[in-house]
Amino acid sequence: MKKYLLPEGGNFYKANLHCHTTVSDGSVTPEEVKAAYKSRGYSIIAYTDHDIMIDHDNLREADFLPLLGYEMEINVDTNTPHNRILTCHLCLIARDRENAKQVCWHRSKYLFGNADKYKHLVKFDESLPDYERVYSHQGINDIIAKAKAGNFFVTYNHPNWSLESYPEYSGYEGMNAIEMFNFGCLNEGYDDYNPSVYDDLLRQGKRIYCIGADDNHGSKNPENRYFDFFGAFTMIKAEALEYSAVIEALDNGNFYASQGPEITELYVKDGKVYIKCSEAAQITYTTGIRHRGTVKAKNDVPVTEAVFAIHPEDIYFRLTVTDEKGLHATTNAYFVDKIL
Ligand SMILES: [Zn+2]
Ligand SMILES: [Zn+2]
Structure with missing residues (x-):
């Protein structure tokens, strides 16, 4: 019997789950973001401006869905020069649009770009004191826990740009997903194609997903406005x-x-x-142990499908499709104990 890992029914919707606009430090308005992405076949944008969560439901149409969210940055609080500061960035996407309140809110700190102009629109629990961010495993896990309790889907963003490595990210608990691709960071020359980080977390036993996103900010240059748009995305089957x-x-x-x-x-x-996939140069089967598989294009005939035997000891597996330009698509990881 077939067990579908991507559901048989429903439709694929193209999504950008990490996006900045003029509400924080982006140079493109929420409306312009919508128009640009719709013209490229996207149906979903998670508006995740820095530290400010604003409902863009006015942009919703039958073929366009804005998701409500924001990005938090937790920086090491030292005299370290800015370009050496370790930081952890998380995107929080509200599961319940109607009842979403921003968690870990501070009434005056942590706002930059245009965010200060929009803080009067933020909904938060007014009975709570201002939240002080602490860069430590405990401090970041407290934010993730409050985000989960506040009904948010939490993604861990661009570890390479953040200068984080195993000692940092291995201590973070409870994220729903990691950014496998962050196009904005890749576009700036950072290595935020993150299969190794994902495998590190999976091999620790963390059962999390991976997404692709642009983290687009846009350019003020009218000829190059969308330079960090449309480079990484998530295909959601709903x-x-x-x-x-x-x-x-x-x-x-x-x-x-x-x-x-x-x-x-x-x-x-x-x-x-x-x-089954679009025309590819290679399809790779990756596991939690030293067991892999590849199917490659032969004699210039691209591959469009592959079959791999799952070994019970694989712990988990995930698949990567690579096209002739070297661009990748990656599945989530599937744990063998839930599959076989
Ligand atoms: Zn970020
Ligand atoms: Zn961002």
Whole structure:
């Protein structure tokens, strides 16, 4: 019997789950972001301006869904020069649009760009004192825990740009997903294609997903306004383009991350995983142990499908599709104890 890892039913919706606008330090307005992304086939934008969560539901249409969110930055509080400061960035996406309140809010600190102009619109629990951010495992885990309690989907962003490595990120608990691709950072020359970070976390036993996102800020240069747009995305398979259906798909891992290649089908049958995709140079099977598999294009004939046997000792597996330009699409990790 087939067990679909990406649901058989529903539709794929193209999403950018990390985005900045003129509400914080972006140079493109929320409306312009919507128009630009819609023209490139996107249906979903998570508006994740720095530290300010504003409902952009006025932008919703039958073919466009704005998600409510914000990005938090937790910096080492030292006299370290700015370009050496360790920092942890998290995107928080509200699961319940109607009842979302910003967590870990401070009434006057941590706002930059235009965020100060919008702080009067922030909804938060007024009975709580101002929240002081602390860069430590405990401090960041407290934020993640409050975000989860506040009904947010939490992603861990661009570890390479943040200068974080194993000693830092291995101590973070409870994130829902990691950014496999952050196009804005890649575009600036950082190595925020993060398969090794993802494997590190998975091998620690963390059962988390991976997304692709632009983290677009835009340029003030009218000829190059969208230079950090459209380079990484998440394909979400949901029953409908509705807030609750899309959140349910995120919660259930019904999506993959990509820089371009498409994955059209993914299922398990009789101990093997089957993948179908757009024309590729290589499809790779990655596991939690020293066991991998590859299927490559031969004689200039691209590959569009592959089958890999799942070994019970693999711990988890995930698949990567790489096209001839070197762009990747990556599935979430699937743990063998839930599959076989
Ligand atoms: Zn960031
Ligand atoms: Zn960002």
